[in-house]
Amino acid sequence: MEFEARLRDRTAWSIGDHCSAAKTLELLSTKTAFLVVRECFYGTSRFDDFVTRIEAAAPTIARALKQLESAGVLARTPYREPGARPRDEYRLTEAGEDLLPVFLALVQWGDKHLQDGRPPLTFTRGGDGKQVGVTVTTTDTEPVTSQDIEIRRGGRRTT
Amino acid sequence: MEFEARLRDRTAWSIGDHCSAAKTLELLSTKTAFLVVRECFYGTSRFDDFVTRIEAAAPTIARALKQLESAGVLARTPYREPGARPRDEYRLTEAGEDLLPVFLALVQWGDKHLQDGRPPLTFTRGGDGKQVGVTVTTTDTEPVTSQDIEIRRGGRRTT
DNA sequence: CCGTATCCACAACGATACTG
DNA sequence: CAGTATCGTTGTGGATACGG
Numbered sequence: 001m002e003f004e005a006r007l008r009d010r011t012a013w014s015i016g017d018h019c020s021a022a023k024t025l026e027l028l029s030t031k032t033a034f035l036v037v038r039e040c041f042y043g044t045s046r047f048d049d050f051v052t053r054i055e056a057a058a059p060t061i062a063r064a065l066k067q068l069e070s071a072g073v074l075a076r077t078p079y080r081e082p083g084a085r086p087r088d089e090y091r092l093t094e095a096g097e098d099l100l101p102v103f104l105a106l107v108q109w110g111d112k113h114l115q116d117g118r119p120p121l122t123f124t125r126g127g128d129g130k131q132v133g134v135t136v137t138t139t140d141t142e143p144v145t146s147q148d149i150e151i152r153r154g155g156r157r158t159t
Numbered sequence: 160m161e162f163e164a165r166l167r168d169r170t171a172w173s174i175g176d177h178c179s180a181a182k183t184l185e186l187l188s189t190k191t192a193f194l195v196v197r198e199c200f201y202g203t204s205r206f207d208d209f210v211t212r213i214e215a216a217a218p219t220i221a222r223a224l225k226q227l228e229s230a231g232v233l234a235r236t237p238y239r240e241p242g243a244r245p246r247d248e249y250r251l252t253e254a255g256e257d258l259l260p261v262f263l264a265l266v267q268w269g270d271k272h273l274q275d276g277r278p279p280l281t282f283t284r285g286g287d288g289k290q291v292g293v294t295v296t297t298t299d300t301e302p303v304t305s306q307d308i309e310i311r312r313g314g315r316r317t318t
Numbered sequence: 319c320c321g322t323a324t325c326c327a328c329a330a331c332g333a334t335a336c337t338g
Numbered sequence: 339c340a341g342t343a344t345c346g347t348t349g350t351g352g353a354t355a356c357g358g
Contacts, residue, residue: 018279020269021197021262022190027273030330031181031188038180041305047340057332062341072272087340095272100305101293102268103180105260110179113231113254114186120177122311130297132308134260137296138289146200146259149291152281189350206320216352221321246320 033064045089105134191223204248264293
């Protein structure tokens with residue numbers, strides 16, 4: 001925690017909700033919404049599957065689904081299997097897919113601190129089976145710890 | 160989204176809350192709790208600063224603080240500046256510091272999708288001023304996208 | 319300055335019941 | 339199977355007022 005030493009003029013930016021994290025939380029802050037996103041990452045796309053897999057009540061899921069849809073994280077698209085009646089499916093948009101680091105970071109923390117023993121799930125890359133996780137790095141990928149991060153106002157992001 | 164093809168036996172693990180992400184959310188799910196963690200990353204450590212910077216009511220902060228303390232994310236340690244009366248300060252524990260990727264991932268997503276124009280804050284490494292962010296990678300750091308991730312049950316984590 | 323106690327408002331979730 | 343409507347309960351946050 002060396003942040004503090006480098007921070008001047010706190011009042012201006014931490015206050016109010018210019019903060020991106022706060023805004024993001026506003027969208028996902030309902031636990032159910034987040035679990036829906038998780039399920040999407042797992043491949044769930046049908047209403048009833050969300051209900052049974054998240055173990056939540058139908059209205060709860062419906063609410064979360066709408067919330068995420070209007071946030072642009074999820075899209076409801078109609079489709080019809082040949083011979084079946086038309087249905088809707090819920091898929092992550094590109095913006096939704098971008099939540100992967102958030103999801104993995106959460107999982108990773110839980111694995112380390114909340115789970116006794118081994119993590120229930122492991123994420124590996126299809127190609128070579130290597131474990132994947134999130135890392136804090138510079139764009140040219142040497143790991144960075146919280147101690148040597150400094151915060152600036154404004155500036156452009158390359159990502 | 161190729162996850163689906165590789166998932167068998169959904170029922171067993173997605174259901175219930177073995178899920179680390181769900182457990183983690185349980186801890187942080189109150190928005191205030193998360194904002195407190197954010198403030199800690201920014202160097203905030205005194206009760207009143209949390210109140211004014213998060214713009215929340217004192218009881219709300221007190222609740223979040225206790226919650227985080229009992230979760231082992233935050234520690235309240237008494238200290239006394241010479242000549243002043245003793246006070247408590249709130250600092251992240253090691254487990255708390257480990258939340259950095261979660262925090263940065265959230266910020267990063269918000270910057271990209273919620274903020275119009277440039278991000279309000281930029282995170283750079285002290286040493287060389289390079290921008291830092293979270294990346295999904297294998298342990299030997301080639302970026303990995305959501306398309307080529309596969310999920311396994313069990314297994315050991317090296318982190 | 320650092321909190322706590324109380325009370326109130328609203329938002330989130332679950333249960334139940336009902337439509338296409 | 340895929341939802342919606344309604345209602346009661348709880349959890350989260352704000353306001354106010356009070357004590358170390």
